[in-house]
Amino acid sequence: MIFYFSGTGNSKWVAEELAAKLNDNIIFIPKAKKEYKLSENEKIGFVFPIYAWSAPKCVFDFIQQVHFENYKNNYTYFVCTCHTQTGKIDSIMKKTLKAYGLDCHAGFFLKMPNNYLLAPFVHTDSEEKQLSLVARAEMELKTIINFINNNERIFNVKAGIGSALLSMIGHPLFEKFMTVKGFYVTEACNQCGICEKVCPVNNIRVTTKPIWANRCELCQACLNYCPQQAIQYGHYTKNKKRYAFSKTLLTGNPPSL
Ligand SMILES: Cc1cc2nc3c(=O)[nH]c(=O)nc-3n(C[C@H](O)[C@H](O)[C@H](O)COP(=O)(O)O)c2cc1C
Structure with a gap:
């Protein structure tokens, strides 16, 4: 298993x-x-x-x-x-x-x-x-x-x-200082609920906007999957491209690095 x-x-x-x-x-x-x-x-x-x-x-x-x-x-x-x-x-x-x-x-x-x-x-x-x-x-x-x-x-x-x-x-420093408190939502949020669905630990509820509880792993699924890029964290995430794995990345061919 x-x-x-x-x-x-x-x-x-x-x-x-x-x-x-x-x-x-x-x-x-x-x-x-x-x-x-x-x-x-x-x-x-x-x-x-x-x-x-x-x-x-x-x-x-x-x-x-x-x-x-x-x-x-x-x-x-x-x-x-x-x-x-x-x-x-x-x-x-x-x-x-x-x-x-x-x-x-x-x-x-x-x-x-x-x-x-x-x-x-x-x-x-x-x-x-x-x-x-x-x-x-x-x-x-x-x-x-x-x-x-x-x-x-x-x-x-x-x-x-x-x-x-x-x-x-x-x-340990990362666990202490990087907490769920850093997340916030911009006006671009249209309450689509994707963040709630992709959160692997069921830590987000969307009412009028997403609200995070305290079980966050900081996996950044919410931030990366939000189609509106409405989820931000602290000062560092604005205007950055997002990433999530997609099968379109699979080529089966080794790269020539
Ligand atoms: C909270 C967090 C911490 C990370 N720390 C490291 C790290 O210490 N070293 C590293 O090489 N990548 C780090 N990464 C990158 C991820 O390990 C990497 O992108 C991983 O493949 C993501 O896996 P997932 O798509 O299954 O969530 C970190 C990512 C996150 C979200």
Whole structure:
């Protein structure tokens, strides 16, 4: 079984591809149960985007709560999607899973188009770059699938410079200071309700305008999918292009980088 979280579709596409090629099921973490019965040799997979050099909170919450019946050191792996660097996600996942009695046997990363807009000078990628990133991810995913099929014990992440500090200090600071309070809505909002529908954690209600509750993962689905670009965050999102994964990005052809 493959447990996944995704805000703007990159990781959802990865989870769906893995499920199709490994003949497995996908389960969306916000809708997951607390108990699963494993069959013999069943693999446990986690797919999620990197958030501030670590994983989204709901991934940790899920690992903390879930119980796997019949667990006998089943092959357990993660695949994370990121834009540039993963931080020490390999150590973080190993440690977190270990704390709840699970071994982590493998971990992989895929570079995908950026969906993060909440910082100055940070933009979505050009269409050309999106195409080349997704094409390369398609190619690399085939290798990852082979590794998983063969129960390979391998970790391949892109920690990046200063990764230990960024994961250990940057991530908690991000969680503390980047909160749901930064969101606001402009007059362009026509109450279409798309933000409410795409919010993966059911955190938005649209009455006369969207209202955010406190379960926000900061996945930026609301901001990126709003067709009016009426959702903004702080000072940094105005006039920036938005991004969400689309199957039109899939070419099946590796880019010539
Ligand atoms: C809150 C947040 C934090 C992010 N932090 C990082 C990061 O530390 N490193 C990175 O390379 N990409 C980062 N990104 C980019 C995403 O990991 C990347 O675009 C991912 O593929 C999005 O996946 P999704 O479409 O499944 O939501 C961040 C995105 C968000 C929304």
